[in-house]
Amino acid sequence: xxxxxxxxxxxxxxxxxxxxxxxxxxxxxxxxxxxxxxxxxxxxxxxxxxxxxxxxxxxxxxxxxxxxxxxxxxxxxxxxxxxxxxxxxxxxxxxxxxxxxxxxxxxxxxxxxxxxxxxxxxxxxxxxxxxxxxxxxxxxxxxxxxxxxxxxxxxxxxxxxxxxxxxxxxxxxxxxxxxxxxxxxxxxxxxxxxxxxxxxxxxxxxxxxxxxxxxxxxxxxxxxxxxxxxxxxxxxxxxxxxxxxxxxxxxxxxxxxxxxxxxxxxxxxxxxxxxxxxxxxxxxxxxxxxxxxxxxxxxxxxxxxxxxxxxxxxxxxxxxx
Ligand code: UDP
Ligand code: MG
Numbered sequence: 546x547x548x549x550x551x552x553x554x555x556x557x558x559x560x561x562x563x564x565x566x567x568x569x570x571x572x573x574x575x576x577x578x579x580x581x582x583x584x585x586x587x588x589x590x591x592x593x594x595x596x597x598x599x600x601x602x603x604x605x606x607x608x609x610x611x612x613x614x615x616x617x618x619x620x621x622x623x624x625x626x627x628x629x630x631x632x633x634x635x636x637x638x639x640x641x642x643x644x645x646x647x648x649x650x651x652x653x654x655x656x657x658x659x660x661x662x663x664x665x666x667x668x669x670x671x672x673x674x675x676x677x678x679x680x681x682x683x684x685x686x687x688x689x690x691x692x693x694x695x696x697x698x699x700x701x702x703x704x705x706x707x708x709x710x711x712x713x714x715x716x717x718x719x720x721x722x723x724x725x726x727x728x729x730x731x732x733x734x735x736x737x738x739x740x741x742x743x744x745x746x747x748x749x750x751x752x753x754x755x756x757x758x759x760x761x762x763x764x765x766x767x768x769x770x771x772x773x774x775x776x777x778x779x780x781x782x783x784x785x786x787x788x789x790x791x792x793x794x795x796x797x798x799x800x801x802x803x804x805x806x807x808x809x810x811x812x813x814x815x816x817x818x819x820x821x822x823x824x825x826x827x828x829x830x831x832x833x834x835x836x837x838x839x840x841x842x843x844x845x846x847x848x849x850x851x852x853x854x855x856x857x858x859x860x861x862x863x864x865x866x
Contacts, residue, residue: 547631548572548579548651549707551624553617554638555586559747561595561638568644569603575648581606582624583638587614617751618720625710631655633710637701639745641670646740650704653736660709660732663695663724664702666742678757685761689768690725695737698724699760702740706732712856721760722767729771731856775846781839789832796825 550568554561565581572579583596585608593610600606609623621635632654636642646664653662669676679699686698699721713726724735773780799822806813816822846852 546580546629547577548647549624549628549630549633550579550581550647551584551621551628551633551635552581552638553584553586553620553624553635554588554592555614555617555620555751556588556590556592557638557748558588558590558592558595560640561592561599564638564640564644565599565603565606567640568647569605571644571647572605577651579605580628580630582627583608584620584624585610586616586620587611616718618715618718621720622715625713625715628707628710631707633705633707635701635703635705639748641743641745642700642702643741643743646702646738647704650702650738653738654704654706657736658734659704659736660706660734661724661727662704662736662738663697664700664740665695665697665737666700667696667739669742670744671742674754678754682757682760686722686725686764689764690722690728692724692728692735695724695735697737698722700740718756718759718763719767721756721763725767725771729767731858775852777842777846778839781835781842785832785834785836785839787832788828788835792825792828792830792832795821795828799825 552564561583568579568581581603583599583606585593585596593608596606596608596610600608607627609627611620611623624635625633632651634647634650636644642664650662650664653659669679671679679697683696683698687693687695690698703723705727709727709730709732712730712732713723715723715726719726727735769780799816799819803813803816
């Protein structure tokens with residue numbers, strides 16, 4: 546099969562028939578063999594009935610229906626697990642992404658050998674309250690992830706080599722950072738294609754402004770886990786030891802300073818009347834706690850069932866040994 550199209554959806558009943566007809570038309574024009582995987586993320590409208598209808602008339606239509614609403618990432622993950630096509634395309638169900646982009650995306654994966662191609666809604670039809678924070682969001686994501694050539698991390702329209710979607714796991718709200726996840730899994734040929742964008746025709750957006758707060762927190766999590774997830778002591782241990790040492794040296798200066806003054810007969814105070822004494826104590830206590838956090842982190846990391854899971858590309862073996 547050439548193409549799997551994964552469409553996560555939540556209450557998009559009005560858009561679905563148009564979307565399916567449009568995809569089917571593009572697929573037919575180019576003669577691709579394909580499947581459309583509609584992942585109904587616990588819609589409370591008639592989305593699932595619409596999908597059942599579509600599936601009756603088109604054998605390429607498949608569907609999964611969640612019992613309740615889990616979110617876009619779980620929906621995508623479920624679609625990815627089922628996708629059989631050589632190239633996997635994801636798109637939103639709200640008709641904001643155009644199926645006309647699919648042939649070009651398909652070509653970039655199969656001929657230009659990209660692992661992942663992300664859409665870039667260069668000209669967006671969204672309210673300003675969304676486009677401005679989005680610019681900031683993408684600039685941060687570029688810096689933290691080190692993927693400098695992407696302008697639009699969270700674009701719903703993306704294309705993948707099948708292997709990529711089978712080797713990344715999207716959970717929580719991590720769909721915003723799929724390129725980063727792919728990069729961490731060793732898929733580094735990441736490209737971008739400008740795509741047409743349209744204003745939402747039916748229904749309304751499913752994400753509010755809290756997406757930017759959550760998105761930021763998720764980015765920190767990803768950065769941290771990809772850098773120190775397997776070796777937490779390298780982060781906490783270093784920070785903790787440094788703080789402890791600075792505190793120790795400082796408290797010794799305060800203590801010996803007093804002893805020196807006593808020895809030379811100069812006027813002296815109680816160590817507890819010096820603010821430096823308390824600052825040093827705080828440093829030593831925080832340092833110890835950070836160090837112990839790293840230690841506990843190591844114990845947890847050592848227990849992870851995936852601590853020795855590596856992405857092996859190829860291998861040379863001899864059967865006769
Ligand atoms: N979506 C989903 N589950 C959710 C929220 C959204 O499957 O809990 C789907 C939604 O139906 C749409 C896509 O994710 O197909 C993108 O959502 P939306 O268009 O609301 O996001 P926006 O375009 O505003 O970023
Ligand atoms: Mg949308």
